[in-house]
Amino acid sequence: MTLRLRLERYRVPLAGAFHTARFAFAERRGALLTLEDDDGRRGRGEAAPLPDYSDDDLAQAEAALTELELSRVPPASDRDALGRFLDAHPVSRVPSARSALESALLELEALQRGLPVHRLLAEPEGSAPSTRPLSALVASTSREAIEASVARALAAGFTTVKLKVGKPGAFDEELALLRALRRAHGAALRLRLDVNGCFAPNEAAAKLRALAELQPELVEDPLPRGAPLLEAPPVPIALDEALRDPLPPFTALRERHGVVAILLKPTVLGGPLTCRSRARSARAAGIAAIVSHTFEGPVGYAAACELSLALPETRFAEGLAPHSGLSAWGTQPAALSGARLVAHEAPGLGLPSLRIPAS
Incomplete structure (x- = not known):
């Protein structure tokens, strides 16, 4: 199965600034990941590290995802193989990128099986x-x-x-x-x-x-x-x-x-x-x-x-x-x-x- 990858940046304001005791933010930025298979099914993920909170940033996430060799990524149905691949891959050092990839692969599998992700x-x-x-x-x-x-x-x-x-x-x-x-x-x-x-x-x-x-x-x-x-x-x-x-x-x-x-x-x-x-x-x-x-x-x-x-x-x-x-x-x-x-x-x-x- 061949996968095609697309990343789209977004920037969305909150209704008002959100304050914690340590930092505040008034908008969210991120990148939507889409993985499309040969049959046109699209699995989606999102890389949206939160500035001053996450350990990675958006530029790192985008770089990690665009550098993926999709032909080597195991399908989400093979959980053990996928886990081993991700653990050994540089994407594991960028948590928001790994999260986006896991989500997109899981949605693809769910769509292939006609199930919601929570059932998987x-x-x-x-x-x-x-x-x-x-x-x-x-x-x-x-x-x-x-x-x-x-x-x-x-x-x-x-x-x-x-x-x-x-x-x-x-x-x-x-x-x-x-x-x-x-x-x-x-x-x-x-x-x-x-x-x-x-x-x-x-x-x-x-x-x-x-x-x-x-x-x-x-x-x-x-x-x-x-x-x-x-x-x-x-x-x-x-x-x-x-x-x-x-x-x-x-x-x-x-x-x-x-x-x-x-x-x-x-x-x-x-x-x-x-x-x-x-x-x-x-x-x-x-x-x-x-x-x-x-x-x-x-x-x-x-x-x-x-x-x-x-x-x-x-x-x-x-x-x-x-x-x-x-x-x-x-x-x-x-x-x-x-x-x-x-x-x-x-x-x-x-x-x-x-x-x-x-x-």
Whole structure:
């Protein structure tokens, strides 16, 4: 089978700048990858590294993909051969490029078999996916806007809300806001707090003790990458950015460091197959895998949704609520239904043909 490759750049604004404690961005740039086979079927992937967050950049991703010798790439149906090829190929050093390639190959196989991608990836094999709740991500910066956004999310059917915390010098204000949210919404609100590694190691334990009174379901990445993990933290911990660095075995993460979940972002970790392997290892140690996005366009977002539906259900909502940058594309994946993901039978990624929005 002969494959033909096409890359198309895009640049899409968000409805407003998105702020974390460490960086902010107001647009997303990336490249859509299309692999077309002899019968005209087209598998799609997306390389969209996030500046100041990803370990690679768009130029590296485009170079890695254009340098591929497609005749040597095994089909996605031969998972072991494809994994060995990618592990040995320079594309493995560019996670967003590998993610795009995995996604495109998986969609091609799914189209050839007339199946949605989540059915190809299902664990256990052949299992039927269940509906998955989503967590809302609140991106507002003022207290009033955050309180209003949380109320709207709950009214829209979300029960888990993720907030960014850890802004330097603002912890007392953040704590006061979180207390107000807990008073206003009680147990109906499941709080997920993302620090983005912004707690200083000598202050992290005390800040986590203060957050414990709010009963967060998770606190993500409280410490900077490379800092020693806390022993027996007072809150449940989720790891995201730390997954890119050497870590203790998953069993030690759970038993010694309070890790109960990991965040899987295909663009950052190297694709759906790579993330599925991480999820399998974590699950064996009793750690949940939550799938999330990095504000990609609809192709990368749909690939993350398909991965989520393929994995065993956990007690946590998935980090896949749609973001404002998707509206410019005028479409959404078949898996998305309001505040949840649902199983579907649309072949491939469950996306119609796309037209890149004018930038």
